[in-house]
Amino acid sequence: MKTILHVDLNNFYASVECMYDPSIRGLPVAVCGDIELRHGIVLAKNYIAKAAGVKTGYTIADAKRACPGLVCVLPHMDRYMRFSAMAKGIYSDYTDKIESFGIDECWLDMGGTDKGVQTADEIRKRIRKELGVTASVGVSYNKIFAKMGSDYKKPDATTEITEENYKDLLWRLPLSDMMFVGRATEKKLRLYGMETIGDLASADPRLLERLLGKNGLLLHRFANGRDNSEVSALNEEPEIKSIGNSTTSPRDIITDDDVRVTFMALCESVAARLRRHKMKCYTVAIDERNTELFAFTRQKHLVSPVCTADEIFAAAMELHRFNRRPGEKLRSLGVRASSLCREEGLQLTFYDDEKKQKKEAAERAADEINSRFGRKSVVHGTTMIDRELSSFLPSDDRTVSPDRFEAYL
């Protein structure tokens, strides 16, 4: 029988910020993006709610009034990546089968060892000593139970889920503690009188399938500890399927220029990330949400793959114009590139004329400058029409990919 560990770095973002600024240690910390600061909405509201004992939904200004000790911190992705990589450095002393799950969680395949708990405790101790943050670890014979073990007790704890104790430990927990049971699934299951993970485990699989499709059968298996999925190694991370950015604007997006400015800023980021991964896309999708919170998405297939902001922008604007509704006020826009392919080995097509190639070369040159002198050193003129709308910083990739892993150590 296999032994699998799931390590969860506790309260990760805030903990890392405290490492760099000891003066905020022990204070309630809200990690805020500049976007959220601009909007005056707090990202990590629960910190504030906990600290001040107030309702959530406050603006930063409100929050500061309600919670005088509140410190707001801009996100430092580079710092989180470094700590994430350092944690993986520790794991790699024990196994080379490490699978990331977001920036602060990993599964470790320890083979057939019977020293799972002992190793878990040792890893926790090292993380505390070498990184200065705490971790909770789940030890079990499959990935799902290992993950639920790391959620079972926090912070800084080890929980072992065995074939003998899983019914006692997990079955009495509410449905929402089960992985892949979100709000919608919970609601459906409750209609049939299910309240706990145990109820799910002993339900009729055929009923679950009728209710939830494929997912229903999967959940039934998981709740009973039947999960034989493998822990994949760090160097076999799945291929990226899509790259996208979206933003909620500081004010309503009304005019054509508003849309152009916002889309161009998003397309610049998406295109630069595509190029960094040495990829191109065949499909461009846009997301729009209006002030009534009505959302829709539309996508468009291209005849030849692209990786420039200009080309993605053209597709995005075409989709927008085709689907726009006169007078509609938009609140949020998004652009996503999918149907990706590697740029190497791509044949030039009829559509790759000289102008297109020059454009691509120009954007690659801009990448170079932006990496040397900072993001947004070179931008498209379109984004300058309205600095307020284009000043946001779209998020980057946030997982530590194998080829960047060493760089952060």
Added chain:
DNA sequence: TCTGGGGTCCTAGGACCC
């Protein structure tokens, strides 16, 4: 009761073809 943003996967329905 949905914070905002970045992803993946599944599914229902429509278009199209034979």
Added chain:
DNA sequence: TCTGGGGTCCTAGGACCC
């Protein structure tokens, strides 16, 4: 020309994760 059935592909939307 219509009907029906089967298969495939695409799209939009929803659900889930962090």
